Amino acid sequence: MDKGGLYFWTATINKWQHLLGSDTFKEIVISSLEYLSNAGKLDVFAFVIMPNHIHLIWRINEDNGKESSQGSFLKFTAHEFKKMLPQDELANYAVEASNKRYEFWQRDPLAIHLYSKSVAYQKLDYMHANPVSGKWQLASDPCAYKFSTARFYELDEKAFTFVKDLREEF
Numbered sequence: 660m661d662k663g664g665l666y667f668w669t670a671t672i673n674k675w676q677h678l679l680g681s682d683t684f685k686e687i688v689i690s691s692l693e694y695l696s697n698a699g700k701l702d703v704f705a706f707v708i709m710p711n712h713i714h715l716i717w718r719i720n721e722d723n724g725k726e727s728s729q730g731s732f733l734k735f736t737a738h739e740f741k742k743m744l745p746q747d748e749l750a751n752y753a754v755e756a757s758n759k760r761y762e763f764w765q766r767d768p769l770a771i772h773l774y775s776k777s778v779a780y781q782k783l784d785y786m787h788a789n790p791v792s793g794k795w796q797l798a799s800d801p802c803a804y805k806f807s808t809a810r811f812y813e814l815d816e817k818a819f820t821f822v823k824d825l826r827e828e829f
Contacts, residue, residue, distance in 0.1 A: 660719055660729065660770045665704070665828060667782040668715045670733065670768040673752055677710040678740065678763065685806045687739045688713060689819065691732050696821035700728040704825040707786045708806040709795065714786040716779065716825060729768070737763040776829040783812065783825060 660666050672678045679685055685708045692715075695701050700723045705716040723731035740763045741749065752761040773779040790797040790804035801809035810816040812825075 665773040667771040671712040671765045675711045680710040693821045705808040
């Protein structure tokens with residue numbers, strides 16, 4: 660991802676496991692986004708946290724020390740997940756690698772450059788519809804799903820203070 664560009668970004672939990680089904684783990688994701696956003700490292704315009712993946716619309720502004728901001732996000736959340744998981748569940752994320760014992764996020768998240776207003780809004784609609792889709796049925800209405808920015812865009816309710824308005828970008 661190029662710094663300064665708007666991107667639709669998807670990161671998936673290793674082996675599509677439902678680690679993010681627990682609100683505790685969703686809060687870890689939110690706290691990391693909030694921290695990096697408040698530090699000016701990235702701008703978050705929209706998100707949805709699903710049981711086994713997340714979608715974001717964001718802009719990376721600068722690195723976080725020696726690592727990329729998205730790398731910091733993945734690393735921090737992984738460390739927090741490891742602390743929170745009971746020992747018997749950690750085995751589900753074990754890997755044989757020289758640099759780590761566990762892998763919570765699949766490698767190579769998907770990043771799609773949002774080069775136009777219409778593409779950005781298409782991705783925004785897709786994200787917010789995810790929790791109500793037939794596969795998930797996590798809520799009856801996108802605005803009823805707590806771990807999403809749908810309420811902000813549909814009802815102008817800003818539950819997440821770090822979220823910036825995508826409509827101001829175009």
